[in-house]
Amino acid sequence: MRLKLIFQLFLRSSMLQKKRAILTVAAIAWGTVAILLLLAFGQGLKDQLMKSRRAMGLNIAVIWPGETSRPWKGLPAGRPVRPIADDVEYLRQRMPDLKGVLGEIHSWGTTLTYGRKTVTSHVIGTNWIYGEMRNHIPQPGGRFFNPIDEAEKRRVVFLGNKLATDIFGKEDPVGKTLQLNSSPYLVIGVMKPKLQMGNYAGPEDDHAVIPITTYIAQYGTQQLNNLVIQVHRPEEMPEALKRFKEVLSAKYGFNPEDPKVFGIWDTVKGSEIMGKMMLGIELFLGIIGALTLLIGGIGVANIMYAVVKEKTREIGIQMAMGARRSWITGPFVLQGLIYTLLGGACGLVIAVTIVILLSLIPTGGNQALAFLGKPTLSWPIGISTAAILGLIGLLAGYFPARRAASIDPAETLRYE
Amino acid sequence: MNWPLIRRNGRNGANGNGAIIHMDGITKVYDTGKVKVEALRGIDLSVQKGEFVAIVGPSGSGKSTLMNLIGCLDTPTGGQFDLAGEAVAGLDRDQLADVRNRRVGFIFQNFNLLPQISAFENVEMPMLFGGVSKRERRERACELLERVGLGNRMDHKPTELSGGQMQRVAIARALAMNPDILLADEPTGNLDSASGGDIMTLFKNLWEQGGTLVVVTHDMALANRAGRVVEIRDGLIVRDTANAA
Numbered sequence: 001m002r003l004k005l006i007f008q009l010f011l012r013s014s015m016l017q018k019k020r021a022i023l024t025v026a027a028i029a030w031g032t033v034a035i036l037l038l039l040a041f042g043q044g045l046k047d048q049l050m051k052s053r054r055a056m057g058l059n060i061a062v063i064w065p066g067e068t069s070r071p072w073k074g075l076p077a078g079r080p081v082r083p084i085a086d087d088v089e090y091l092r093q094r095m096p097d098l099k100g101v102l103g104e105i106h107s108w109g110t111t112l113t114y115g116r117k118t119v120t121s122h123v124i125g126t127n128w129i130y131g132e133m134r135n136h137i138p139q140p141g142g143r144f145f146n147p148i149d150e151a152e153k154r155r156v157v158f159l160g161n162k163l164a165t166d167i168f169g170k171e172d173p174v175g176k177t178l179q180l181n182s183s184p185y186l187v188i189g190v191m192k193p194k195l196q197m198g199n200y201a202g203p204e205d206d207h208a209v210i211p212i213t214t215y216i217a218q219y220g221t222q223q224l225n226n227l228v229i230q231v232h233r234p235e236e237m238p239e240a241l242k243r244f245k246e247v248l249s250a251k252y253g254f255n256p257e258d259p260k261v262f263g264i265w266d267t268v269k270g271s272e273i274m275g276k277m278m279l280g281i282e283l284f285l286g287i288i289g290a291l292t293l294l295i296g297g298i299g300v301a302n303i304m305y306a307v308v309k310e311k312t313r314e315i316g317i318q319m320a321m322g323a324r325r326s327w328i329t330g331p332f333v334l335q336g337l338i339y340t341l342l343g344g345a346c347g348l349v350i351a352v353t354i355v356i357l358l359s360l361i362p363t364g365g366n367q368a369l370a371f372l373g374k375p376t377l378s379w380p381i382g383i384s385t386a387a388i389l390g391l392i393g394l395l396a397g398y399f400p401a402r403r404a405a406s407i408d409p410a411e412t413l414r415y416e
Numbered sequence: 417m418n419w420p421l422i423r424r425n426g427r428n429g430a431n432g433n434g435a436i437i438h439m440d441g442i443t444k445v446y447d448t449g450k451v452k453v454e455a456l457r458g459i460d461l462s463v464q465k466g467e468f469v470a471i472v473g474p475s476g477s478g479k480s481t482l483m484n485l486i487g488c489l490d491t492p493t494g495g496q497f498d499l500a501g502e503a504v505a506g507l508d509r510d511q512l513a514d515v516r517n518r519r520v521g522f523i524f525q526n527f528n529l530l531p532q533i534s535a536f537e538n539v540e541m542p543m544l545f546g547g548v549s550k551r552e553r554r555e556r557a558c559e560l561l562e563r564v565g566l567g568n569r570m571d572h573k574p575t576e577l578s579g580g581q582m583q584r585v586a587i588a589r590a591l592a593m594n595p596d597i598l599l600a601d602e603p604t605g606n607l608d609s610a611s612g613g614d615i616m617t618l619f620k621n622l623w624e625q626g627g628t629l630v631v632v633t634h635d636m637a638l639a640n641r642a643g644r645v646v647e648i649r650d651g652l653i654v655r656d657t658a659n660a661a
């Protein structure tokens with residue numbers, strides 16, 4: 001009968017407060033939808049950022065040579081330091097802990113001709129390891145160039161996916177021969193499209209990559225535009241960069257502490273900052289959602305304050321008959337939870353539906369949509385939302401219950 | 417008739433003389449901020465087990481205040497109050513609730529039944545709070561309702577009952593936990609004289625079966641059917657006489 005009493009109290013009061021009860025459940029549902037969607041979008045954004053960070057290469061640093069700014073062992077400041085292609089092997093031998101190292105030489109004005117079509121394009125000569133380090137994954141049917149291509153200076157070219165379409169249209173480029181500054185090159189692969197946020201030498205879907213040995217033979221220069229190193233774990237990066245400077249300092253004669261010799265883009269540092277930013281965004285979204293829920297919770301509490309007020313006499317009677325505090329407070333706490341969980345359940349259903357519907361919308365190659373259109377609901381999101389809901393439900397019941405328990409039976413039952 | 421006992425109170429009259437109520441210099445001051453009302457100004461009252469006491473007095477004299485104190489619905493401002501041999505002062509809210517549940521049965525002028533549940537459930541309610549098993553609750557609620565002559569009205573809501581019937585439900589409810597003492601504050605005040613007379617007869621029967629009752633009334637005819645009449649004026653007992661049997 002206890003449950004029956006509690007349930008009757010719940011039904012009667014919710015009938016009485018029907019409109020407010022519906023509004024309140026709706027508010028809680030809306031708050032749940034808001035918090036779930038906000039967090040889901042945040043998670044989606046985070047996933048996409050992670051992906052795009054991987055797109056350029058995980059745990060890499062890009063290094064551009066510059067000039068000395070400090071005198072060193074009798075040499076004046078202002079000398080240029082110009083590493084060459086052979087320095088890649090030199091570094092690899094002296095830094096065995098690196099996951100990888102490569103050099104790049106760039107040409108921005110190379111003509112690529114296939115049939116009647118000619119485009120001026122960006123061509124990079126680099127080492128075979130570039131494919132792995134820089135995430136140039138070939139589309140099915142193609143490949144990136146390998147150590148043998150590089151050793152034998154083969155005339156092979158790997159095309160960015162956009163460049164490939166510009167030149168070949170709907171034709172399959174792999175196996176075709178194109179003219180690179182009038183020399184014939186065999187197309188061996190086309191890059192798989194990738195979501196990418198940062199780059200350091202222009203868009204990667206729009207360039208062509210050839211073995212560095214072939215490049216030197218074709219263009220007659222072996223001065224590197226930049227080097228890229230990759231470490232196994234992020235925390236190894238500072239030590240690796242230090243060692244890198246020491247190794248080249250011995251060869252080229254400069255102060256390894258000289259900050260001007262190399263321009264360095266340490267993506268590990270960048271991703272740390274990005275991680276903090278993401279955390280900030282998540283916190284912000286979470287707080288907004290939680291506040292919305294809190295407003296719903298206040299609505300629930302208000303309904304029950306009204307119930308307490310309306311039922312003061314009945315509560316007084318129960319107290320006079322010997323109801324302990326828990327008998328009085330129990331129904332209110334239960335009611336607070338019921339309203340909140342009801343709203344939360346509705347909100348969950350709506351949020352999941354929206355997330356599923358959004359995942360059905362094709363992004364159509366639109367980068368902005370690709371970043372925003374993939375909200376993801378995860379267990380941590382679900383659990384933290386449920387925890388917040390439960391807490392709000394308890395509080396929404398607790399405060400009215402406390403007021404109910406503080407009713408003075410003698411005062412209430414006084415006969416006027 | 418034998419009342420089935422749920423709980424036997426072996427400690428009735430722990431102070432040796434069988435006093436269920438023992439009050440010594442009880443005062444009650446209502447402090448409403450601006451004004452302080454001295455509702456009771458030093459009540460000395462003892463009620464023994466098996467007594468039927470009528471409390472009379474003009475309006476505002478403090479009768480209800482006294483009943484609320486005896487029924488542990490309120491606590492005195494000063495003085496010593498023992499209920500069935502136990503000091504009430506210093507009990508916390510839940511302990512007071514237990515005392516109300518087990519030791520006293522309260523009957524109000526305006527019945528104070530829960531309007532949305534049936535007569536049966538109203539009688540069941542105190543036993544629910546008292547942790548009585550479902551079977552025992554049912555049996556006892558049926559017995560009590562039959563005893564007050566409402567065996568055929570058990571499933572009626574209070575609104576479907578007459579005033580006299582409602583008061584009889586309230587009496588059954590007050591008896592549910594087999595209390596040490598029955599308290600009634602103007603139980604016939606809202607009833608016509610016929611139903612009022614029925615209620616008084618019911619009280620008298622309970623008394624004859626060994627029950628202890630304290631009843632507030634304005635009606636001297638009813639008061640004279642009790643064993644003892646206590647008159648209150650301005651928060652003090654001015655008369656305390658036994659009626660001739």
Ligand SMILES: Nc1ncnc2c1ncn2[C@@H]1O[C@H](COP(=O)(O)OP(=O)(O)OP(=O)(O)O)[C@@H](O)[C@H]1O
Binds near residue numbers: 448475482
């Ligand atoms: N909660 C309260 N706050 C302030 N004053 C109160 C309160 N309850 C009672 N009083 C005052 O205490 C005095 C005694 O009131 P009480 O209700 O005990 O009188 P009573 O004898 O029961 O009167 P009646 O016969 O009209 O029921 C009155 O002056 C009343 O105004």
Ligand SMILES: [Mg+2]
Binds near residue numbers: 480481601
């Ligand atoms: Mg009164």
